[in-house]
Amino acid sequence: RKRLMNIKMRLYATQEYLAEHGTPKSMDDFSQHRLISQHAGTPQVAAGALxxxxxxxxxxPSTLSVNNYxxxxxxxLNHLGIGVLPDYITEDFPHLVRVLEExxxxxxxxxxxxxxxxxxxxxxxxxxxxVTEEIFTYRKRQQI
Structure with a gap:
């Protein structure tokens, strides 16, 4: 077993979704949005479940629960809401917008x-x- 890196789970949406529904400024604003996440009971990393x-x-009030990331x-990607996703996702999908950065x-x-x-x-x-080379390249891009 070899530790490769640490990631964080964050909130992301498409610009199209935010243009249509508005960008939440606080958690109170989520009453106007749909949260897309893994179901809390689905086996997943503890930090993501928390x-x-x-x-x-x-x-x-509006959620979409699925069983994988x-x-x-x-x-x-299909503009259905704001999703809980790993932070490295923006490497392959740079058009995703981080929501509520805190x-x-x-x-x-x-x-x-x-x-x-x-x-x-x-x-x-x-x-x-x-995998080691991919992680090295990813870390290098993060430093730029």
Whole structure:
């Protein structure tokens, strides 16, 4: 198991969605918006679940719950609401707009895990090198 990086879960929407529904300035403004997230009972990273649970304490009247982050992303990309997504998502979708910048999860550690007995497998080594290079490139872009 190798720790790769930390991420945070944040709120994102499309510019089109915000143009039509307005940009919330505080959690009180969420009464006019739909929150897209994983269901709080879905297995997910603890920090993401805590953020969703905290958001739900604000009695958001319109929600869309899905069972994975790809579903959240698809909802956001199709202008259905404001989604809880990992911060690295803007690398591939730079047009997404961060909403309520003060709202985010705690650090979520990301690990590369594989069985110890496969450590010397050529496939595992190739995958480990690929992931490590991608993380290095990602970190480098974050510093610019």
């Amino acid at each position: 953020l969703v649970a905290d958001l739900m304490n604000h009695n958001i 790809f579903g959240v992303l698809q909802g956001v 709202v985010e999860s705690g650090d979520v550690p990301v690990f590369l895990a594989y069985p110890e007995e496969l450590r010397h497998s050529k496939r595992v080594q190739a995958f480990r090198e690929f």
